[in-house]
Amino acid sequence: MLWNVDLTLVDVAIVTRDAYAEAFRVVTGRPLVKLAPAMGRPDSEIIFETLAVNGIKSEDDHLPRFLSALALAFADRRKRLGKEGRMMPGAKDALQAVARLDGVVQTVLTGTIKSNAVHKLKAFGLDRHIDFEIGGYGEEVYPKATLLQVAQGRAKTRFGGVFTSANTVVIGDSTRDVQAARIGGAAMIGVASGRSMAAELREAGADVVLPDLSNASEVVAAVAGLTSPVDRKAG
Structure with a gap:
């Protein structure tokens, strides 16, 4: 099952968005303006669309770097999950x-x-x-x-x-x-x-x-x- x-x-949408913003900043050096909507899609797909809608041309290392940064950013915020989610x-x-x-x-x-x-x-x-x-x-x-x-x-x-x-x-x-x-x-x-x-x-x-x-x-x-x-x- x-x-x-x-x-x-x-x-836990509030914490997730905050972690995405931090990961975007780490990977691109720019602030996140728009986060692609989840709509039941995998993080890998959301990352590619988020890069695109923020005017970032996707490169080969973007996905692994973003996934790593997202994991770290989320782990740093995990204590907020129970309070804000x-x-x-x-x-x-x-x-x-x-x-x-x-x-x-x-x-x-x-x-x-x-x-x-x-x-x-x-x-x-x-x-x-x-x-x-x-x-x-x-x-x-x-x-x-x-x-x-x-x-x-x-x-x-x-x-x-x-x-x-x-x-x-x-x-x-x-x-x-x-x-x-x-x-x-x-x-x-x-x-x-x-x-x-x-x-x-x-x-x-x-x-x-x-x-x-x-x-x-x-x-x-x-x-x-x-x-x-x-x-x-x-x-």
């Missing part, structure tokens, strides 16, 4: 409830780079049930659907068996999350807590749409209803 992070589990309603209870399902492993499929995803969830005590080693992250320069398949491959290496739409579930708040699940090969639970409204999530093809995560029983029922056990003899 793969969780989107921002606006699904946490909202918020945990989305029901997130902790939902993670705990899903963890009680037999055979379920929880990880993340997020546009955020790995180190920052860890900081975001740890700040609110949401990391306990997450296996960060098998997730998909924003520093990996792939579309989110491909990140999903990368994460499935990591899960196969770790646990054996084949992970498909029959035993993989994505939970996210944007139509981009839905599209990634549809293309990448996963069932999809949409939560209308962030970027997209419930009707938009349904229209995009989400299998189940919830208003938020506040009813843990509904989350568990949705996960259980969309999955079947992994065939460890396959593949």
Whole structure:
């Protein structure tokens, strides 16, 4: 099971923007004027567009330098996360409830780079049930659907068996999350807590749409209803 992070589990937009501004200054020597909107996209894509809209021609070393600077800037601000950010309603209870399902492993499929995803969830005590080693992250320069398949491959290496739409579930708040699940090969639970409204999530093809995560029983029922056990003899 793969969780989107921002606006699904946490909202730390103020700190994220501040870290981006610092990373932009470190890499370019200029102040950040405009930050490209996230819209469910990976950090690597946001970085390239942010450089472009601020009149910076992208060079080969820009992405790795920016990713490194962003990680450092965010780490420096991690103590602000709990004060200036918020945990989305029901997130902790939902993670705990899903963890009680037999055979379920929880990880993340997020546009955020790995180190920052860890900081975001740890700040609110949401990391306990997450296996960060098998997730998909924003520093990996792939579309989110491909990140999903990368994460499935990591899960196969770790646990054996084949992970498909029959035993993989994505939970996210944007139509981009839905599209990634549809293309990448996963069932999809949409939560209308962030970027997209419930009707938009349904229209995009989400299998189940919830208003938020506040009813843990509904989350568990949705996960259980969309999955079947992994065939460890396959593949």
